[in-house]
Amino acid sequence: MNGTADRMDEMKDDARLDGMKDEALLVAGQAVSLRSLVADRLRLAIITGRFRPGQQLRERELCELTGVSRPSLREALRQLEAEGLIATAPHRGPVVAALNVEEVGQLYALRQVLESFAAREFARLRRPADIAALKAAVKRLDEVEKAGTPLEMLEIGTAFYGAIATGSGNPYLAQTLGALHNRIALIRFISLHRRARIAQSFAALRALSEAIIAGDETLADRLCTELLEAVGATARAVVEAGYRLPGSADDAGLAA
Amino acid sequence: MNGTADRMDEMKDDARLDGMKDEALLVAGQAVSLRSLVADRLRLAIITGRFRPGQQLRERELCELTGVSRPSLREALRQLEAEGLIATAPHRGPVVAALNVEEVGQLYALRQVLESFAAREFARLRRPADIAALKAAVKRLDEVEKAGTPLEMLEIGTAFYGAIATGSGNPYLAQTLGALHNRIALIRFISLHRRARIAQSFAALRALSEAIIAGDETLADRLCTELLEAVGATARAVVEAGYRLPGSADDAGLAA
DNA sequence: GATCGTTTTTTTGTCTTACAAATTTACAAA
């Protein structure tokens, strides 16, 4: 997600007496540049709906909001643009990307393929650390199902899908899925206000995690495909309703 | 690939007398900003090996080479960074991304899933314009197989895969695949110097296109998966050989 | 009163200059 990927020179044929991993010593490459912070903030503002889909973002306003200079801000904007979160028309500036029903369907079709592949790979590899992370995600799932705000549920849902993406053992797959999740995060967030769907989704997530832990690649693949079929339908419904919460007369939705 | 995505307001319920499509009238949104030109040039330089994997890129040099100021250059760099073509370490500047064997395997695994999905969707949809584009790509394939430079073959190969990506009808899939192809373009280019593999690959591409045109989704999927298994193995071999052309003592490869 | 054309204003795109911070390199000393 961060875009920065370092790699240390490997130490070959170096007899190691301790069991410490090299990664535990790595301190450089934390990438705390101002522009990446700005990109993170703006990304969060977009995926949480602080900036609505279709909203025009003026550079001057963003400079005041973030407190950084224009060059830094613009570099951050280019990053978000590459991630697909904003669209920039020449001489008209950045606009928060707004998805129509067709586009959401296409994104979810892609997500279905990628996430099912990740689940299958996860079930095949079953690396202990990833399994533990998945179990922890399931545990948090149980905790918030009864009484949890939509924002909390969005977070643990993201953690759950993140665990699956990581468990695939393929960083590029995980990164692609992460970017995809950012693009649909707002829709997911709105979807989570439909409590009827939540129970179904959570049950499906549990079944999926069990299939992965059991190492049943075929089942994991199928369950994930079916799950995404369902959430994709909900997502399309959300967009068709104009990004509005069900039952609420949210006039801000007109901006989209 | 360009990062800019405009959308005109749709005309609903507007009785049309002519058969012209709205897209044929769209003139805005060509995105000819300087920074996008710079990004295109740098991308091409990386893809074609003008900048070698692992090579450090100094901003000042790039400014002189491209003739633009630092702000514009840096915005272009952020875009390439998001595309994964360069990696930026804090206070050390951009470096052309260098892939090891494991990473190439992971990229090709992802490509396998995405491209097979695209082929399957293409075979399902079979839109006339896309079919025509595919046939044109096959035709060009025949022309360059006998006598063609590796660069020419890389180009038509890219056109072929581009036709498949477009034919999927999913722009996000096409964009993801396009970015992925950029990351492995140099490896593909080097692979194309192994003439023995070329005949096999080209034959496989023809079989794949026939399956798509015939509308055989299952066959298209399987052929594509098999094809990518083969080219993936070649790609790993190229990286294992240090990005060097087979048989040539290219000492520049040591930079990787 | 509505439409068209012009002018003004705002906003983006780009460049120049500048300086702080960090890294790398060079160099001297133990």
Add this chain to the structure above:
DNA sequence: TTTGTAAATTTGTAAGACAAAAAAACGATC
């Protein structure tokens, strides 16, 4: 050879400025 220090290079960030384009406001004409 290694270590410590200083210089030079390079990146990160900021501020100011101007041209170009788009949007908005305004006025003129039908």
